[in-house]
Amino acid sequence: MPAGQPHAHEAAAAACVGSGANHSNHRVPAHSPPPLPAEVVPAYPPPESEDDETWVWTQIKAEARRDADAEPALASFLYATVLFHLATLTAHPSLRAAVVADLLAAHSRDPACVGFSHCLLNYKGFLAIQAHRVAHVLWAQQRRPLALALQSRVADVFAVDIHPAAVVGKGILLDHATGVVIGETAVVGDNVSILHHVTLGGTGKAVGDRHPKIGDGVLIGAGATILGNVKIGAGAKIGAGSVVLIDVPARSTAVGNPARLIGGKKAEGANEEDMPGESMDHTSFIRQWSDYTI
Template identity: 50%
Template sequence: MLKASNLIWEKIRQESFLIKDKEPLLADLYSSFILEHKTFSRCLSFILSKKIESSFLSQKDLNLLFKNAYQKEPKLVDDALRDLDAVINRDPAIKEYVNVLLHLKGYHALQAYRLTHWLWKSGRTSIALLIQNIISVQLQVDIHPAAKIGSGVMFDHATGIVIGETSIVSDNVSILQNVTLGGTGKESGDRHPKIGEGVMIGAGSKVLGNISIGKGAKIAAGSVVLENVPGQTTVAGVPAKKIGRPSVQMPAQEMDQFIKNKS
């Protein structure tokens, strides 16, 4: 991924120079947040630490945490780049990599979660939970640090997304605002959904319990899913029922919100 990293980083810098020239009021912002940094990972560390700093953890301390994580676990940087590409390829409202990096809180929340997951796996559960709380309060996205999320994932708009402790989200998934991947009560153990590759989960949907959503499935906005969903299946309603099949293999990449009954 090193070559791709360098290419994307150079693209981000080029975009920053163009925006600086076009909008002088933003010159200091693009200089301090982007152009003063030598690598993508250092830039991302700085941005995320600025976005979630709080009275509990300073920007300086968070920046050091992110830098340390990216140095020890390069996959975190690869995942961040794949998530960046996912937004560019799926969100028609965004044209520049740099504006994802600077302005999309769904991207920020996902990358900050990745830090908490790394900390959780390293046995640093207390600080992972603290940062989870800060992310939840400041970015309105609540992901338990133990949850497992693949790469190439997009949180569109992101406000109100909740992902529980034993959830698993595969690669190339798209999740819209106010989605819950939750349990069904106070049971312990493995109690949260498992989301297959390429799934799209529409706005306001609730997927509850230790159930599986198969590869390439599509969950319509506002649905409540309580049972397993086979791959390449579209479900809708409360409770959700099968209403057809997606028109494409990977609904997450198409981001088509309409329901087309393809039996």
């Protein structure tokens, strides 16, 4: 296909939206499914009732059908991109599980996320992470020129720059995502939440293993910069705008420029299993450790 020429399903979607034509002319089944009642598209999966992965893909299809019924102008796009193409994501089951964990993370942690299909199609932080997962597989397969080309394209489109060699866990939320940079030897654990303009970078002089290691359940606030091969312990919290150059112990907070450590005392009423990367609690340390009041 010549460069710049749209794929068939993209052209069909554009033609449908532009002309108002019935989407049955664009490879959509002649008999569209009936509208779905609200209870078919609940907000969260029933607890302890179904496997997360199966439930989420079923949920996405239900939401896409609902939205296609509600917005005929979007019907061709939704059928082409979701309802016709929710087969196996890749040949790697672990990647499929990571995608589902990322969808659940966005839906549960971001109050602006109105549904799984919305996240799947429109959330650039989610899309950037999934593109990185593909690039990481390519990197591991020694297909490095293609992996780097994908990295460059993702950076151009989403303003998120993640080196293909970086190791990223599952259940990741890039909230807003603009300006996120993750270096080559960085490691990000599971259930981590990262806000916009966060840098996991080197110090500019070291070589080799030179980027941060982020533990499970960490929350990194907007504009934070973590430099060097430092370790951020599980359940730690990095305040917005902080510059971190030293290790941060588990369950503690780092704030300021340069960052100072605050931590060691359990928050009143907090559960030992609570993780800031999942709770998205940015400000409890102020009440616990500071005389400053708003």
